[in-house]
Amino acid sequence: MAQYQDHMLILKSRPYRESDALITAFGLKSGKIGAIAKGTRRAKNRLAGLYPLSYTVCEIYHGRSNLDTITGTDLVEGFSGMRQDLSRLSWGMLLADLVDEMWEERDAAPAVFPWVVGGWEGLAQGANALTITLTACWHLLQLAGYYPQWETCEVCGRVPDDGPVALDPVHDRLYCTRHRPGDDHLVSVFLGTWRTWRRWMELDVNRLGQYEAKGAIGAQIFTVFRRYVQSHIGRLPRSLQFLQEVENIGVEGEDLTT
Numbered sequence: 452m453a454q455y456q457d458h459m460l461i462l463k464s465r466p467y468r469e470s471d472a473l474i475t476a477f478g479l480k481s482g483k484i485g486a487i488a489k490g491t492r493r494a495k496n497r498l499a500g501l502y503p504l505s506y507t508v509c510e511i512y513h514g515r516s517n518l519d520t521i522t523g524t525d526l527v528e529g530f531s532g533m534r535q536d537l538s539r540l541s542w543g544m545l546l547a548d549l550v551d552e553m554w555e556e557r558d559a560a561p562a563v564f565p566w567v568v569g570g571w572e573g574l575a576q577g578a579n580a581l582t583i584t585l586t587a588c589w590h591l592l593q594l595a596g597y598y599p600q601w602e603t604c605e606v607c608g609r610v611p612d613d614g615p616v617a618l619d620p621v622h623d624r625l626y627c628t629r630h631r632p633g634d635d636h637l638v639s640v641f642l643g644t645w646r647t648w649r650r651w652m653e654l655d656v657n658r659l660g661q662y663e664a665k666g667a668i669g670a671q672i673f674t675v676f677r678r679y680v681q682s683h684i685g686r687l688p689r690s691l692q693f694l695q696e697v698e699n700i701g702v703e704g705e706d707l708t709t
């Protein structure tokens with residue numbers, strides 16, 4: 452039983468008992484935790500600044516229960532520019548949902564932190580929301596151990612130099628335009644889409660937001676991401692389904708290049 456302090460990303464908050472909140476947070480040192488924040492739904496509570504999609508330094512009590520108790524909070528960044536826009540807020544939630552979905556409780560993964568903070572910062576500052584979020588999401592997948600080897604054609608071993616390129620989000624394979632098999636689950640994308648994705652994967656977090664994906668390229672990367680998450684994580688985060696409807700992206704159909 453101990454009191455500790457950690458830098459925390461607040462992923463989720465839901466009402467608990469009369470006036471408390473049940474918080475899901477991701478700590479720099481502690482990884483994902485579930486914690487109770489007492490009295491947050493009363494006015495003038497000292498924990499009132501604790502809200503989802505924010506970055507705070509928390510004082511936490513770890514007792515015998517699985518749930519910790521948050522006893523103090525000091526907001527570092529509230530990302531207000533992200534919160535004022537439903538679309539940006541939804542993209543921000545996707546980052547939170549993905550982290551919540553992929554990491555077990557108390558599995559420390561400090562490398563997650565800068566990608567989420569960088570994503571929320573970019574969203575708050577008005578950067579291209581799809582580019583910022585999906586770049587960070589693909590890096591989060593990689594940190595969780597999911598990284599498709601989409602580099603050379605599965606059949607001829609060549610690096611694709613024309614399109615369309617067929618990506619297999621189930622078996623993590625790539626096929627050049629000549630060797631594409633007829634499998635239903637393949638997603639055909641422009642050469643430029645695949646190249647954009649490759650460039651994203653080479654970025655470090657300080658260059659998050661470079662190589663903007665707009666229009667059809669953005670929609671293709673979104674669809675590949677959605678299929679990849681569905682195939683490897685199993686469930687689709689609700690924010691992902693919501694974004695698909697709200698933003699009207701991620702067209703159905705296997706061939707996105709026609």
Ligand SMILES: [Zn+2]
Nearest residue numbers: 604607627630
């Ligand atoms: Zn080939």
